[in-house]
Amino acid sequence: xxxxxxxxxxxxxxxxxxxxxxxxxxxxxxxxxxxxxxxxxxxxxxxxxxxxxxxxxxxxxxxxxxxxxxxxxxxxxxxxxxxxxxxxxxxxxxxxxxxxxxxxxxxxxxxxxxxxxxxxxxxxxxxxxxxxxxxxxxxxxxxxxxxxxxxxxxxxxxxxxxxxxx
Numbered sequence: 001x002x003x004x005x006x007x008x009x010x011x012x013x014x015x016x017x018x019x020x021x022x023x024x025x026x027x028x029x030x031x032x033x034x035x036x037x038x039x040x041x042x043x044x045x046x047x048x049x050x051x052x053x054x055x056x057x058x059x060x061x062x063x064x065x066x067x068x069x070x071x072x073x074x075x076x077x078x079x080x081x082x083x084x085x086x087x088x089x090x091x092x093x094x095x096x097x098x099x100x101x102x103x104x105x106x107x108x109x110x111x112x113x114x115x116x117x118x119x120x121x122x123x124x125x126x127x128x129x130x131x132x133x134x135x136x137x138x139x140x141x142x143x144x145x146x147x148x149x150x151x152x153x154x155x156x157x158x159x160x161x162x163x164x165x166x
Contacts, residue, residue: 009097013072015070019066027063028062031055037049055099
């Protein structure tokens with residue numbers, strides 16, 4: 001049975017990206033993301049725990065990362081990878097996230113933009129699909145039944161071979 005190696009992170013950039021170009025012209029960026037969680041300890045006091053994640057971005061994702069600044073909120077999808085090297089006769093290991101998707105969830109540089117990943121503005125199970133989008137920051141108020149109605153009315157009954165709704 002095949003396994004699953006998938007990481008999803010939503011966090012804040014801990015420092016400006018380190019971007020370099022390899023001899024063959026390929027860009028690679030390394031970033032550090034902080035994620036935090038809140039919990040109650042044994043005495044009932046609220047505590048915050050922050051984890052730091054090392055992310056590696058290749059090619060066009062590295063180019064996108066060049067626009068990031070410390071403190072930006074970003075969304076990363078990728079996989080865990082462990083690599084090793086020898087330094088002074090000692091074998092060293094590092095486990096990092098190799099990203100295959102990078103999205104900006106806050107305006108680069110000031111943290112006031114609610115774009116990148118669509119963020120729900122209402123309960124998604126209420127029948128409305130209101131979300132703010134990355135490009136326009138606009139909201140959609142189309143209900144699921146209106147969409148289904150539009151799709152069913154747009155099908156052509158003139159051609160029985162074409163029963164696709166688009």
